[in-house]
Amino acid sequence: MKFTKLLGVLAxxxxxxxxxTFISSSTAQPSFNGRGPKSFDxxxxxxxxxxxxxxxxxxxLIQDINNSWxxxxxHDGDFKSGSSPCSNELFLQRFQLLQxxxxxxxxxxxxxxxxxxxxxxxxxxxxxxxxAKLREIFTQGDRSLGQRTIxxxxxxxxxxxxxxxxxxxxxxxxxxxxxxxxxxxxxxxxRNAVNDAEYAERNAANIVWxxxxxxxxxxxxxxxxxxxxxxNPDDFNIPANAxxxxxxxxxxxxxxxxxxxxKPVMLVHGDSHYFRIDKPLNIDEAPGTAITNFTRVxxxxxxxxxxxxxxxxxxxxxxxxxxxxxxxxx
Numbered sequence: 001m002k003f004t005k006l007l008g009v010l011a012x013x014x015x016x017x018x019x020x021t022f023i024s025s026s027t028a029q030p031s032f033n034g035r036g037p038k039s040f041d042x043x044x045x046x047x048x049x050x051x052x053x054x055x056x057x058x059x060x061l062i063q064d065i066n067n068s069w070x071x072x073x074x075h076d077g078d079f080k081s082g083s084s085p086c087s088n089e090l091f092l093q094r095f096q097l098l099q100x101x102x103x104x105x106x107x108x109x110x111x112x113x114x115x116x117x118x119x120x121x122x123x124x125x126x127x128x129x130x131x132a133k134l135r136e137i138f139t140q141g142d143r144s145l146g147q148r149t150i151x152x153x154x155x156x157x158x159x160x161x162x163x164x165x166x167x168x169x170x171x172x173x174x175x176x177x178x179x180x181x182x183x184x185x186x187x188x189x190x191r192n193a194v195n196d197a198e199y200a201e202r203n204a205a206n207i208v209w210x211x212x213x214x215x216x217x218x219x220x221x222x223x224x225x226x227x228x229x230x231x232n233p234d235d236f237n238i239p240a241n242a243x244x245x246x247x248x249x250x251x252x253x254x255x256x257x258x259x260x261x262x263k264p265v266m267l268v269h270g271d272s273h274y275f276r277i278d279k280p281l282n283i284d285e286a287p288g289t290a291i292t293n294f295t296r297v298x299x300x301x302x303x304x305x306x307x308x309x310x311x312x313x314x315x316x317x318x319x320x321x322x323x324x325x326x327x328x329x330x
Contacts, residue, residue: 035311035313035315035316036313036314036315038173038174038314039173039311039312039313039314039315040070040071040172040173040311040312041068041069041070041071041309041310041311041312042070042071042072042073042074042172042309042310042312043065043068043070043072043073043074043103043307043308043309043310043325044073044074044076044268044297044299044307044308044309044310045061045065045073045074045075045076045299045300045307045308046075046076046077046078046110046230046269046270046299046300046301047076047077047078047110047270047271047273047299047300047301047302048061048078048079048300048301048302048305049079049080049097049302049305050078050080050081050084050302050303051081051084051302054302054303054305055097057305057327058097058305059100060305060327060328061305061306061307061327062097062100062101064307064325064327065101065103065307065325066100066101066102066103068309068325070103070309071103071104071172071173072103072104072105072106072144072146072150072172073101073103073104073105073106073146074105074106074107074108074177074179074228074268075098075105075106075107075108076108076110076228076229076230076268076269076270076299077107077108077109077110077111077112077113077183077184077229077230077231077270077271078110078111078112078113078184078230078270078271078301078302079094079097079098079107079110079112079113080094080112080113081112081302082111082112082116082119082121082122083119083121083122084112084121084122085122085123086113086114086117086122086123086125086130087123088133091113091133091134091137092137095137095138095145098145098146099145099146099147100147101145101146101147102146102147102148103146103147103148104144104145104146104148104149104150105144105145105146106144106145106150106152106168106170106177106179106228107138107145108166108179108180108181108228108229108230109131109134109138109166109181109183109230110183110184110230110270110271111183111184111185111188111230111231111271112184113130113134114127114128114130114131114134114183115127115183115184115185115188115195116185117130118191127188127195128194128195128198131198134166135163135165135166138166139154139156139165139166142154144170150170150172151170152168152169152170153168153169153170154166154167154168155167155168155205155208155209161205161208161209164181164202164205164209166179166181167179167180167181167205167206167209169213169216171220171222172312173223173312173314174220174221174222174223174314175222175223175224175225175226175312175319176213176216176217176220176222176224176225176226177225177226177228178209178210178213178225178226178227178228179228179229180206180209180210180213180227180228180229180250181202181206181229181230182206182229182230182231182233182247182250182269183229183230183231183271184230184231184232184271184272185231186244186245186246186247187199187203187231187246187247187250188202188246189203189244189245189246190244190246199246203246203249203250206250207249207250207253210227210250210253210254210257211253211257213225213227214257214260214261217261217263218261222263223263223264223312223314223319224263224264224265224266224312224319224320225261225263225264225265225266226265226266226267226268227254227265227266227267227268228267228268228269229250229267229268229269230269230270230271231246231247231269231271232269232270232271232272232274232298233247233250233251233269234247235280236251236280236281236296237280238251238252240252254267254281255281255284255291258281258291258293258294261293262293263293263319264293264295264318264319264320265293265294265295266294266295266296266297266310266320267294267295267296267297268297268298268299269296269297269298269299270298270299270301271298271301272298272301273300273301273302273304274298274301275298275299275300275301275304275324276296276297276298277295277296277297277298277322278295278296279291279292279294279295279296280296281294281296295320297310297322305327306324306325306326306327307325307327308322308323308324308325309322309323309324309325310322310323311323
């Protein structure tokens with residue numbers, strides 16, 4: 001998990017292949033003219049709640065989203081702080097919290113829930129045992145969380161990837177969505193041999209799942225692709241020879257797949273608590289030239305308890321439009 005300050009000003013992203021507007025009321029509708037009948041909204045949250053105040057604020061956030069017209073909610077990881085206990089009791093409490101959403105809720109694992117649980121402040125747990133408990137509690141069956149659910153396709157449906165129940169995909173409105181288990185804390189690489197082995201196995205599964213996402217989007221002729229992970233991959237600034245970087249393989253494969261995919265791709269992550277929308281990937285053959293069909297969206301995170309409304313509008317040439325939804329402090 002990384003901590004940085006909140007980004008307060010955004011660039012004019014409409015020029016870069018995504019629309020961004022700023023709306024503080026959950027009842028307000030996106031501003032793009034020509035919203036079509038196949039448009040829909042979904043909500044993005046992450047890196048909350050971390051403490052008692054944020055638990056209270058999260059209740060307000062849940063109510064706000066429950067009163068909004070969204071198809072589903074995505075939590076991109078870290079439902080607790082790195083210094084709060086990784087206990088079964090807290091896991092079950094967070095499970096019940098996420099179940100309060102009346103919309104389908106797709107949860108992508110974060111690092112605070114397992115990789116960082118070895119820390120004394122978090123209880124000194126075995127991180128791999130905590131990962132197994134996360135899977136047991138949060139990936140049951142083939143349905144999402146939330147009071148209304150949607151069907152999820154899991155990588156574990158293939159026997160060789162049976163443990164990776166958290167890697168999922170689903171389709172909504174001709175857009176393909178996929179969740180991939182890439183977390184902060186260097187994606188669990190570099191702490192000890194046991195965790196490095198876990199990383200290697202999961203990284204191999206993640207790469208297969210990422211490649212399959214692009215192949216599936218092409219085969220389905222999807223309007224676009226949304227990829228959700230937790231970890232910030234070092235702002236995508238990874239040297240090619242960075243052997244001990246836990247995000248290197250994921251980013252390299254992502255760039256390779258983008259060379260042969262022209263539809264809009266949005267990658268959502270949390271981890272560094274720095275709300276932004278940008279174009280962090282450049283064309284290898286033309287340094288400094290952005291890959292224009294790729295956009296990174298980082299969600300609000302602790303101490304800020306707010307959410308993002310994403311509108312998918314096939315009539316919008318950018319496909320995705322982002323609105324801030326600010327929860328008042330009082």
